[in-house]
Amino acid sequence: MKVVVVHYHFKSGGVTSVIRRHLEACLRAGIEAFLLTGEEPPDSPGVPWETVPGLAYDPPGRRESPDTVLGRGAALARDLAAAAGRLSGGGPVLYHVHNPTIRKNAALCPALDILARTGARILIQAHDFAEDWRPDMLQHGLPYPAGCRWAVLNGRDYRALRDAGLSEADIDLLPNPLPSRAASVPPASASRADLVLYPVRGIPRKNLGELLLLSRWLPPDLSAAVTLPPNNPRDRPIHEAWKSLARETGARVFFDAGLSSSLDDLYARTRTVVTTSVKEGFGFSFLEPLARGVPVAGRRLASVLPDFEAAGISYPGLYSALRVPEGLFNREAFETRLYAVLESVSRAVAAALGHRPSWLAERMDRVRQAALPPEGPDFGVLDAEAQAEALERVFRDPDAPSSFEARNPFLRSWWEVPPPDGSEALEEYSPARCGDRLVEAYERTVASVGSGSTPDRAALLRALLVPEGFFCPGL
CATH class of the missing domain: 3.40.50.2000 (Glycogen Phosphorylase B;)
Incomplete structure (x- = not known):
């Protein structure tokens, strides 16, 4: 062949x-x-x-x-x-x-x-x-x-x-x-584990604003690190915007860490791997850390996690949504932008198919309702502008973190995840x-x-x- x-x-x-x-x-x-x-x-x-x-x-x-x-x-x-x-x-x-x-x-x-x-x-x-x-x-x-x-x-x-x-x-x-050598690199010792690592390129769908939000709750001995910048010039402005916001707010998030250190060296300092991605084709970042003996915390993706869980792998450190309290971003302005985005999607679908399918309008209405539910929107649904508004409040308003914690109690210790087990299940990959x-x-x-x-x-x-x-x- x-x-x-x-x-x-x-x-x-x-x-x-x-x-x-x-x-x-x-x-x-x-x-x-x-x-x-x-x-x-x-x-x-x-x-x-x-x-x-x-x-x-x-x-x-x-x-x-x-x-x-x-x-x-x-x-x-x-x-x-x-x-x-x-x-x-x-x-x-x-x-x-x-x-x-x-x-x-x-x-x-x-x-x-x-x-x-x-x-x-x-x-x-x-x-x-x-x-x-x-x-x-x-x-x-x-x-x-x-x-x-x-x-x-x-x-x-x-x-x-x-x-x-x-x-x-x-x-x-x-x-x-999985790469054949992933399991050959030992996890960090407790004395060296000073990082929560996000081993990705910082493209928009990796949802870096949410990483900044999570970093607000990290203890003094831990910082978050993103390994690589985007390759595509189109993605660089938003990446630079998150870097600037991290500097302005004092968020303990290091960007582009993989440009000066190897991935193995970064893992040697890693206590937990974090993922805030909102879209993955496969979800490699949910598997490689476990092969290295490092637990995973962060956002659960319903599009990919069921396959891993069916194989016998458990993820006790993941959340399905991160609810934003009322008043931390301009809801009316976001809703206006949301309507414009969904109308743009509808036009793209119509252009691709040559017509607007009969189900499309009702589907977009459902998306609007799900994006702004009574219990508060999921932070990952918000666009960069609304996320930045909420982040400014969380880092500068002393009352904002407690309002987030009230809706998302896991924030108080989100990085604390037990060591992974189920290494036999990884054999499937x-x-x-x-x-x-x-x-x-x-x-x-x-x-x-x-x-x-x-x-x-x-x-x-x-x-x-x-x-x-x-x-x-x-x-």
Whole structure:
């Protein structure tokens, strides 16, 4: 078997880390693996590779007619097939394509549709769905490819594809593997544990405002640290704004800690890992700390945690919401912005589908009601402006922390989490087990070439565009 892995780039990040582990799994299984990427890799992927320029991200703000996109797709299909042939030496290959359904390159899905119609074996792995509250990433006016198998990272996305018309026989569940060396790094000793670590890039959906809020309750011997800044220039202004607010309020949160210290060195000082993220494709930050013997505290994500809990992993240090007391932010102004955001989402859905589905208005009404409930909004639902207003009060008004504690008693000791157990359950996410699943998915893809249908995009939107998935920092 020859596998050609396809992705827009090979820059450092979550998808690239997964691709590296998949390539390693192929080598262990005796599968010839190759890489096609839109940009030259910054370091060696460990397998033969080629750059296909037409695979790179589209320029920001690019808008094209469907006919133009289809034309680019036809050219990209030819380029992908030619590059795959050069790398593999000819003969059949299996294309393992990562994240084509988010509109980073509008030509990729049409290219895959063309390749599939010519008999190519294609496994599409969706790490994220644009239909899951990512309106700027929705494909416009074109269906997803037909004749492909699909793979997802979690059970929720599996069910969403099934509800969108795919047969269960055409969907594989491929959770991300843990790095093989994670468990080899010992946890911090009690005398050195002076950090609560957030090991992520500080992109908006990581919800850094909530980390600043949590830091208000840390004892004097603990500080919070975020490891890395965003890569995308578009995300840097909000990241810098949180850094400035931390300085102004005196919040004990260090940013970009991973630029001056290795991740292992930071873990050697870590008492607890924290996550305040409001959107994850897989939820790797819930697993790696446990493999290192470090507990996890913070926000529970209903989109990914049920899979881990079903595997026997427990998370006693997580909360489902962080209620904001009345009067700590300008509710009327936020409500106005909320209406504008939801109308923008509705317009994006209509543009993607070519019409406004009948259920959309009622769904947006439900989201508005859920965002501002009588018991107070969840801090993670608020946008950056409302979060900053609440943070100013919490750090400068001596009465504000106690009002937060009254609604969220766990705040008094949120970082105190017992050491993790259930290390045997982590075996489900070991490189060996995940590698076996990957090979099995490849074998099923080869056996079912051309048989997959295309998911109904309106049904996929209806399954994923739900109130419990709405968080302003995740848009």
